[in-house]
Amino acid sequence: MLQLVYISSAREAITQATCRNVLEISRRNNRRNGVTGLLVAGRRRFLQAIEGPTDAVRATYAKITADPRHYACVLLSEHYLNERQFGDWAMGYALGGSELSDDAELAAIVTSLVDPVSDASMRAQFIGFAELQSRAA
Numbered sequence: 271m272l273q274l275v276y277i278s279s280a281r282e283a284i285t286q287a288t289c290r291n292v293l294e295i296s297r298r299n300n301r302r303n304g305v306t307g308l309l310v311a312g313r314r315r316f317l318q319a320i321e322g323p324t325d326a327v328r329a330t331y332a333k334i335t336a337d338p339r340h341y342a343c344v345l346l347s348e349h350y351l352n353e354r355q356f357g358d359w360a361m362g363y364a365l366g367g368s369e370l371s372d373d374a375e376l377a378a379i380v381t382s383l384v385d386p387v388s389d390a391s392m393r394a395q396f397i398g399f400a401e402l403q404s405r406a407a
Contacts, residue, residue, distance in 0.1 A: 273321035312403035
């Protein structure tokens with residue numbers, strides 16, 4: 271099973287409506303394709319881990335990189351796993367975005383979401399991203 275993690279920038283400020291739309295479509299497609307993962311949205315950046323069958327993960331990432339709402343998509347890691355880090359989540363999600371009134375809340379939510387993840391580096395990556403978003407203007 272393949273897992274990859276990427277970060278991307280949004281062409282426009284990320285709103286909660288954008289996040290809900292992405293989440294709805296992602297969950298439907300990911301369930302169908304056997305892909306799981308976690309998406310964290312900051313004010314203008316996404317951090318996402320996706321995992322599952324190699325072909326499905328690569329196809330999902332190709333769709334993401336072709337999506338005109340993203341630019342500067344950077345693959346942070348790619349490796350094979352023996353077991354899923356994100357269980358049966360069709361797409362775990364932490365709501366961020368430009369409308370979030372308390373950015374510190376994002377870090378607390380992400381910390382809670384990644385607590386069961388066995389990969390300490392993966393946990394730190396997501397928590398660090400959420401903490402940086404709380405300091406971003």
